[in-house]
Amino acid sequence: MTAVKIIKVLGTSTESWEDAAREAVAQAAETVQDIHGIEVEDWTATVEDGQITEYKATVELAFPVAHE
Template identity: 40%
Template sequence: MSVYRVTEVIGTSSKSWEDAAQQAVSAAARSLRDLRVAEVVEQDLTLADDGTIDSFRTKLRLSFKYEQPIGAPEWEGQEARQTIPA
């Protein structure tokens, strides 16, 4: 059985939404392992005072494989339920 965690990140770029997404994934990959899926949740722009585009922002929902901490109890099956303190 595999378990995945999901987190949201926002990337910014002066070039494009695609570059903003790449910035977000690259930053997340420095601290998260086994990235699996990046889903674009939202895209928006920041505007300069003169109304021109200042930056592109892309919000992503990233999923990555959950790694059980060393020494943590197993959470599968009946034995796991019995290890949870009441």
């Protein structure tokens, strides 16, 4: 039986929420091994002068607990 750890990561993008989610996974993958799945918990954005200037995605990442 494998134990799974879940962490939250906030990704940001000036392009889209999807890009923000991809960025969260890409950045986390630099230090977290074997990410098996994600769940997008929340989509938010920064608005300036009536326009979205930054998209934000709060993502939960799941990966197996390492046994050393």
